[in-house]
Structure formats: C-alpha cells, structure tokens
Amino acid sequence: MNDNISTSSQAGAESSKTPTIIGQRSDAIFFLVMGGLSGCFILLIVLLIIADVLFTSPNEFMKALIKPEIQAAFRLTILSCTAAAILSLWVATPLGYLLSRYRFPGRWLVDTIVDIPIVLPPLVLGLSLLILFHLKIGEWELEAWLRDRLGFPVTFRWPAVVLAQFSVACAFAVRTMRVTFDQINPRAEDVARTLGCSRGQAFMRIALPQAWRGMIAATTIAWARALGEFGPILVFAGATRMRTEVLSTTVFLELSIGQLDAAVAVSLLMVAMAVVVLVFLRFLGTGLNV
Amino acid sequence: MIQLCDVTVKAGDFSLNGISFHVDSGQYAVLMGQTGRGKTTILEAICGLRKIACGRILVHGCDVTHALPADREIGYVPQDLVLFSTLNVRQHLEFALRLRKKSAREIAERVGELANVLGIEHLLGRNPAGLSGGESQRVALGRALSFRPSVLLLDEPLSALDEVTRYEMHDLLKKIKIKSDVTTLHVTHSVEDAEVLADRRLTLVDGQVNDL
Numbered sequence: 001m002n003d004n005i006s007t008s009s010q011a012g013a014e015s016s017k018t019p020t021i022i023g024q025r026s027d028a029i030f031f032l033v034m035g036g037l038s039g040c041f042i043l044l045i046v047l048l049i050i051a052d053v054l055f056t057s058p059n060e061f062m063k064a065l066i067k068p069e070i071q072a073a074f075r076l077t078i079l080s081c082t083a084a085a086i087l088s089l090w091v092a093t094p095l096g097y098l099l100s101r102y103r104f105p106g107r108w109l110v111d112t113i114v115d116i117p118i119v120l121p122p123l124v125l126g127l128s129l130l131i132l133f134h135l136k137i138g139e140w141e142l143e144a145w146l147r148d149r150l151g152f153p154v155t156f157r158w159p160a161v162v163l164a165q166f167s168v169a170c171a172f173a174v175r176t177m178r179v180t181f182d183q184i185n186p187r188a189e190d191v192a193r194t195l196g197c198s199r200g201q202a203f204m205r206i207a208l209p210q211a212w213r214g215m216i217a218a219t220t221i222a223w224a225r226a227l228g229e230f231g232p233i234l235v236f237a238g239a240t241r242m243r244t245e246v247l248s249t250t251v252f253l254e255l256s257i258g259q260l261d262a263a264v265a266v267s268l269l270m271v272a273m274a275v276v277v278l279v280f281l282r283f284l285g286t287g288l289n290v
Numbered sequence: 291m292i293q294l295c296d297v298t299v300k301a302g303d304f305s306l307n308g309i310s311f312h313v314d315s316g317q318y319a320v321l322m323g324q325t326g327r328g329k330t331t332i333l334e335a336i337c338g339l340r341k342i343a344c345g346r347i348l349v350h351g352c353d354v355t356h357a358l359p360a361d362r363e364i365g366y367v368p369q370d371l372v373l374f375s376t377l378n379v380r381q382h383l384e385f386a387l388r389l390r391k392k393s394a395r396e397i398a399e400r401v402g403e404l405a406n407v408l409g410i411e412h413l414l415g416r417n418p419a420g421l422s423g424g425e426s427q428r429v430a431l432g433r434a435l436s437f438r439p440s441v442l443l444l445d446e447p448l449s450a451l452d453e454v455t456r457y458e459m460h461d462l463l464k465k466i467k468i469k470s471d472v473t474t475l476h477v478t479h480s481v482e483d484a485e486v487l488a489d490r491r492l493t494l495v496d497g498q499v500n501d502l
Contacts (some may be wrong), residue, residue: 188372190359191372195389195434
C-alpha cells in the first residue's frame with residue numbers, strides 16, 4: 001500500500017516537471033526507401049502511357065480506329081479472347097481443384113507441365129503448335145484430318161488464334177483456380193459427404209459456389225493474357241489482315257509498314273481494354289488486390 | 291450400435307492400432323482422452339472420412355468399413371463446425387434432405403421441427419458469418435440431425451463455448467437424446483460434459499479405448 005502511495009506521489013512530482021523527451025526515432029527512411037523503389041516502377045508505367053498519349057492526337061487516334069482492318073482486328077480480339085478465357089475456365093476449374101485437393105501419382109509432373117506455357121518463349125510455343133498440327137504420323141496429319149474430315153481447318157485461321165491464346169491463358173487460369181481452391185477449407189466438402197454428397201456433389205454444391213470470385217478472377221486473367229498474346233499467334237495463325245489479325249498483331253503490322261501513329265493508337269486501345277479488365281477485377285473484389 | 295473391431299488407422303507418422311469398442315443402440319457414450327491421442331481420428335474413421343488400414347466398423351450390424359461417407363447415414367459435428375459459408379441457416383438444415391430428394395412439405399416440416407428444438411427459428415435467414423459460437427453449434431447440430439441419422443458423432447462440440455451457453459447446450463443435447471434416441475459418440479476433454487451427458491464413459495489411453 002505504502003509503495004503505491006509513494007509511487008503516485010512521485011508521479012505527481014514528475015508530472016509538474018517538463019517531460020523528458022525519449023530519443024525520437026523516425027520511420028521516414030523506411031518509407032523513403034520502400035516508396036522510392038516502388039515509385040520507380042509506377043513512374044515507369046505511367047510515363048509509358050503518357051508518352052503514348054502525347055505521341056498521338058485524338059484525331060489520329062480516331063482515324064486509326066475507323067480503319068476496317070483495325071475494326072476487324074478489334075472484333076476478332078474480343079471474340080477470340082472471350083473464347084480462350086471461357087475455354088480456360090472450363091479446363092482450369094477441374095484441374096485447379098484436382099491439384100489443390102488430391103495427392104496422386106505424377107501430380108508433380110502435372111504441376112510442372114501446367115507451368116510450361118508460362119515459362120516457354122512465346123515463339124517456341126507457336127512453333128510447337130505449328131509442328132503438332134503438321135507432324136506426319138505415317139500418312140496421317142492432324143491439320144489435314146481436321147480440314148478434310150471435319151471441315152474445320154485450324155492453322156492460319158481464327159481457331160489457331162483461339163488455340164494459341166488458350167495455351168498460355170489456361171496456364172494462368174489454372175494457377176488462379178488452384179490458389180482459389182487452396183483457400184477454401186476442404187473440410188466443408190468432407191462434412192458435405194457425411195451428409196450424403198458424393199465427391200461430385202460436394203464439389204458442385206459446396207466448393208464451386210465458394211469459388212465464384214476465383215472463377216471470375218481466372219476468367220479475367222485468362223482474358224487479359226489472351227489480349228497480350230502475340231508470338232504464338234504470329235507463328236501459328238499468321239497475321240493475315242481481316243482474317244487472323246488481332247490487336248497485338250495489328251501493332252506489329254502497322255509498325256512494319258511504318259504507320260507509327262496507327263500502332264500507337266492501337267496500343268492505347270489495348271491499354272484502355274487492359275484497364276477496363278483490371279477495374280472490373282477490383283470492382284468484383286476478387287481479393288487479388290489488382 | 292457402433293462397433294469397432296480391431297481397427298487400425300494410419301495417418302502419416304501417427305497410427306492407432308487394434309482399436310475395439312462398441313456403443314449400444316440409443317446409448318450416449320462420451321470418449322475422453324488427452325489431446326493428440328487420436329479421438330478425432332476415431333470419429334473420422336467411423337464416419338468414413340479416414341480410411342482404415344485393417345479391421346471392421348459396423349453400424350447397427352451393417353459393415354460400413356468400405357462404404358462411402360454418404361452411404362453411412364451418420365451425423366457428424368466436427369470440432370471446427372465447418373458451416374457452409376454460401377448457405378444460410380435454413381439451407382443448412384435443408385441440405386441433407388434435398389440430397390435425399392424429400393418433398394418440399396417434408397423438408398419444411400423437418401426444418402420447422404429442428405429449428406424449434408434447437409431454438410434457432412429466428413436465425414433461419416441468417417448466414418454463418420453472423421452467428422455466435424453457441425448459435426453456430428446449434429446449426430451444425432441441426433445439420434447433422436436433419437436426415438435422422440441413427441448414429442451421431444460429436445467432436446468436442448462444447449469446447450469453445452462460454453459457461454452459460456455450455457449449460458444451454460447440455461440441456462439441448464439431453465433433450466435430443468430423449469427425443470431422437472440416436473446412438474451418440476461424443477468426444478470431449480470435459481469431465482463435467484461426461485458427468486452430465488454420458489450413459490457410458492470411454493477413455494482412450496495408450497492407443498486403446500476402455501470403459502472408465
């Protein structure tokens with residue numbers, strides 16, 4: 001009790017004095033270094049876009065966009081990216097789920113194969129697709145079979161654009177779906193199974209409804225990846241105007257004929273499309289913090 | 291009746307060897323034992339979520355050793371409850387009944403009955419995220435009982451509850467025991483839970499289940 005009294009009286013005496021200032025440490029350096037390094041990258045991207053905007057004028061931008069070839073490329077880009085994204089989601093959802101939930105023989109190999117399109121140089125991927133479709137096995141050839149038997153030629157036509165975009169976009173979608181399912185507690189599916197669900201029903205009724213944000217994120221990421229695809233499309237689908245030309249190949253074609261203004265206008269259009277996709281992601285609150 | 295005959299379960303480095311015990315029909319058995327000794331593993335083996343290396347599991351005389359969890363008709367309330375985040379309370383109670391393709395009238399009657407017994411009528415439209423610990427327990431219990439299982443497995447259902455809610459849950463579990471006559475195996479650390487609820491007390495010591 002006495003201790004308490006003496007302590008409070010000392011505190012009273014000390015409070016009447018000027019308080020001692022304990023060494024003031026600052027976090028300024030921390031924020032300066034972290035912010036400075038991060039800012040360099042942000043600045044680079046912003047400067048790139050500003051440079052593009054300054055290079056062209058609204059008139060030239062519109063003049064480029066009303067060209068029939070560029071309008072056709074815009075339409076094909078929208079359609080092919082959407083087709084590639086939907087196909088990617090169809091494959092990525094089951095594959096992401098299997099990789100997330102099960103330990104099966106060869107799982108490491110499947111996991112590695114999924115990553116191959118991500119690390120493979122784009123031109124190599126295009127070349128590999130071209131070789132696959134034209135590899136002769138005896139007298140049989142995949143491209144010839146598709147063209148002659150099914151009436152569905154692929155190489156240097158729009159299906160080749162979709163397939164080239166899908167090959168890369170799907171790998172990113174699988175990664176996204178795998179992370180999505182990793183974040184969903186598998187115990188919920190276990191409990192559903194004790195309630196009467198088969199594994200399929202547990203997947204459809206419990207896992208899938210929880211994964212909808214991840215599915216939207218995977219579709220959007222696949223769409224954005226497909227938009228940026230160039231190398232495999234150039235090799236496997238070619239860059240035929242009004243037929244297999246997408247916006248990424250438009251930039252290349254316009255550059256190759258010295259139309260820098262049109263190339264920049266199309267680039268800005270692609271930037272705008274990418275921004276719309278990213279804003280869409282953020283709007284949906286996918287948790288990917290893009 | 292739950293009967294385990296010489297059951298061996300392996301889970302990584304952990305294993306339970308030669309577990310044998312039975313719980314008679316309608317009996318409320320409480321299984322006690324130290325943490326990490328395999329009580330949850332036993333429950334998971336009974337409801338089919340964990341494969342057993344050897345031995346047999348019988349439920350009311352039927353060999354369910356190799357049956358899928360869905361075919362065992364066992365109600366299971368896991369320790370972490372695992373309510374379905376995309377379903378509201380009513381949908382939790384309806385879930386197993388819809389799987390069994392019950393009619394809308396039967397489902398409505400059963401949900402009303404369960405909600406009344408569990409005291410969760412006012413929660414039927416709520417999502418799991420908005421429920422308290424006690425409310426979540428009741429919903430998990432209702433979900434497990436909805437399809438009228440003959441066996442109920444409870445994995446430390448009262449461990450995370452405050453004292454008042456715990457007493458309420460004691461009363462509720464006693465009421466369910468009388469009303470449903472379901473054979474129950476309840477895993478707990480609490481001597482008090484065992485004293486209040488158990489017809490029979492079992493203990494897991496040195497990898498063997500014995501009567502206490």
